[in-house]
Amino acid sequence: MQSETTETLETTRTAWSRNHPFPATVLENRLLTGPGSEKETRHIEMDLAGSGIEYLPGDSAGILPVNTCDAVDLVLERLQFTGDEPVTDFYGKPLNLREALTSWLMIGKLSGSTLKGWAKHTGNPEISDLALPANKEKLDAYLWGREFLDLLEHCPAKLDNPQQLFKLLPRLAPRLYSVASSQALRPSQIDLAVRVVKYESHGRDRQGVCSTHIGERTPKGGTLPIFIHSNQFFRLPADPGVPVIMVGPGTGVAPFRAFLEHKQAGCGRWPMWLFFGDQRASQDFLYREDLERWQSDGILQRLDTAFSRDQKEKIYVQQRIRENSAQLWDWLERGGYFYVCGDSKRMAPDVEAALLEAVANHSGRGPEYANEFLAEMKKQKRYLRDVY
Ligand SMILES: Cc1cc2nc3c(=O)[nH]c(=O)nc-3n(C[C@H](O)[C@H](O)[C@H](O)COP(=O)(O)OP(=O)(O)OC[C@H]3O[C@@H](n4cnc5c(N)ncnc54)[C@H](O)[C@@H]3O)c2cc1C
Structure with a gap:
C-alpha cells in the first residue's frame, strides 16, 4: 500500500x-x-x-526568501542609487532596482564570483589578489561570514549601470x-x-x-x-513491518516527525526508534510533547536522547548509539532501515563511525565486515541520509 x-x-x-x-x-x-x-x-x-x-x-x-529593507537600503546607499532605477530581471521582465535587490539578487552572502567580478570592475589590488586561482583558501576565508555590503565598504566603487548587478550577483536562491x-x-x-x-x-x-x-x-x-x-531517496520502507531507526538531532528531527505522523495515520506498522539530541533537555527538546505522546501510544517504540550540555562531559547521539549497540544490531539484522538527518559536518560522520562499531562488535566479524555490511545496506537503500 x-x-x-x-x-x-x-x-x-x-x-x-x-x-x-x-x-x-x-x-x-x-x-x-x-x-x-x-x-x-x-x-x-x-x-x-x-x-x-x-x-x-x-x-x-x-x-x-526576500532580503530585508534595511539590507537593501544599505546596498543602495553604498552604490549611490535611489532604488527607482529601471532594470530587467533574469527573464527580461522590467522592475525597479529596489525590487531586484529585494527579491532577485543574493546580497546576504558574498560569493566568490561576486568578489572576482568586483575585482575586475575596481582593479583593487588586494581583492584582485584574492581572486587568483592560487589563493582559493584565502578567498574562502575572506568570504566566510561576509555580505555584499562588506565588500562595498572594503572596496567602494560605483556602477555606471544598475543592470550590471545582475551579472555581478548570483540569483537569490x-x-x-x-x-x-x-x-x-x-x-x-x-x-x-x-x-x-x-x-x-x-x-x-x-x-x-x-x-x-x-x-x-x-x-x-x-x-x-x-x-x-521531492526526495525519493529518503522514504519509509515499502514493507510496512520492517524496523526503522532514525537519528535526528536538532532540526534533523523534522522528517522523523513526518514519519511518525505517517504511522499514526495508519500508513504502516514499522517498529520505530528515534535518537534525538541537542544542547539542553529543558530548552532544546524539540517536539518533546509529540514524541512522548507517540511513545506512550505505542507509535514510537524507543526514544533515546543525548543532551550535550546537561552534564560536565558532552554527550551526543553517537554515544547513545554505542550504549545501545546490541539492540541496534538486532534491529539491523531484522532488516532495519537506518536514517540520519541533520548536520553533515560532524554529526553524520560520527554517527556512521558508531554504526560501523556496532556492526563490527555485535556481528563478531570485525571492522572489515562492518564496512561490507554498510555498503550492502547502502545498495539495498537501507542506510539513508539527508544531511546539510
Ligand atoms: C535537504 C535540506 C534540508 C534542510 N532542512 C532544514 C530544516 O528542516 N530546518 C532548518 O532549520 N534548516 C534546514 N536546512 C538548512 C536550510 O536550507 C538553510 O540552509 C538554513 O536555514 C540557512 O539559510 P538562511 O538563508 O537562513 O541562511 P543564509 O543567509 O544562507 O546564511 C547561512 C550562511 O551564513 C554563513 N554563516 C552561518 N553561520 C555562520 C557563522 N557562525 N559565522 C560565519 N558565517 C556563518 C555561512 O556562509 C552559511 O552558509 C536544510 C537544508 C537542506 C539542503
Whole structure:
C-alpha cells in the first residue's frame, strides 16, 4: 500500500515550482526552543488548501526568501542609487532596482564570483589578489561570514549601470526545509522546523536570509512562497513491518516527525526508534510533547536522547548509539532501515563511525565486515541520509 501511494504521488506533478511557488498562508509560527536556549528554532505550519500540492514524508519544502529593507537600503546607499532605477530581471521582465535587490539578487552572502567580478570592475589590488586561482583558501576565508555590503565598504566603487548587478550577483536562491508533517494525517497542511540562523562576524550581527524571513518576519496570517522538492531517496520502507531507526538531532528531527505522523495515520506498522539530541533537555527538546505522546501510544517504540550540555562531559547521539549497540544490531539484522538527518559536518560522520562499531562488535566479524555490511545496506537503500 505504501509503495503504491509513493508511486502515484511521485508521478503526480503540480504546477508549483521554484519559478512559480505557491503562496502558502502561515497558520502557526511558534518557538520550539525554551527561554534561555542558545538557539531559536521555530515550528511553522502552512495551509496548502486549494494548491493541489502533494508531498510525502522525506520530501523538503523549498522557500523563496526576500532580503530585508534595511539590507537593501544599505546596498543602495553604498552604490549611490535611489532604488527607482529601471532594470530587467533574469527573464527580461522590467522592475525597479529596489525590487531586484529585494527579491532577485543574493546580497546576504558574498560569493566568490561576486568578489572576482568586483575585482575586475575596481582593479583593487588586494581583492584582485584574492581572486587568483592560487589563493582559493584565502578567498574562502575572506568570504566566510561576509555580505555584499562588506565588500562595498572594503572596496567602494560605483556602477555606471544598475543592470550590471545582475551579472555581478548570483540569483537569490530558495532554501530547503525538511517536511515535518504527513498529509495522510493532515491533508491540507505542511509543517517545518526552522532554526533561525544568527551570528556575529567581522564586527556585525548577521542573520540568515531565509530562516529569519520565515521565523521572524512571517507571522501567522503572512504568506511564504513554497514548492515541494521531492526526495525519493529518503522514504519509509515499502514493507510496512520492517524496523526503522532514525537519528535526528536538532532540526534533523523534522522528517522523523513526518514519519511518525505517517504511522499514526495508519500508513504502516514499522517498529520505530528515534535518537534525538541537542544542547539542553529543558530548552532544546524539540517536539518533546509529540514524541512522548507517540511513545506512550505505542507509535514510537524507543526514544533515546543525548543532551550535550546537561552534564560536565558532552554527550551526543553517537554515544547513545554505542550504549545501545546490541539492540541496534538486532534491529539491523531484522532488516532495519537506518536514517540520519541533520548536520553533515560532524554529526553524520560520527554517527556512521558508531554504526560501523556496532556492526563490527555485535556481528563478531570485525571492522572489515562492518564496512561490507554498510555498503550492502547502502545498495539495498537501507542506510539513508539527508544531511546539510
Ligand atoms: C535537504 C535540506 C534540508 C534542510 N532542512 C532544514 C530544516 O528542516 N530546518 C532548518 O532549520 N534548516 C534546514 N536546512 C538548512 C536550510 O536550507 C538553510 O540552509 C538554513 O536555514 C540557512 O539559510 P538562511 O538563508 O537562513 O541562511 P543564509 O543567509 O544562507 O546564511 C547561512 C550562511 O551564513 C554563513 N554563516 C552561518 N553561520 C555562520 C557563522 N557562525 N559565522 C560565519 N558565517 C556563518 C555561512 O556562509 C552559511 O552558509 C536544510 C537544508 C537542506 C539542503
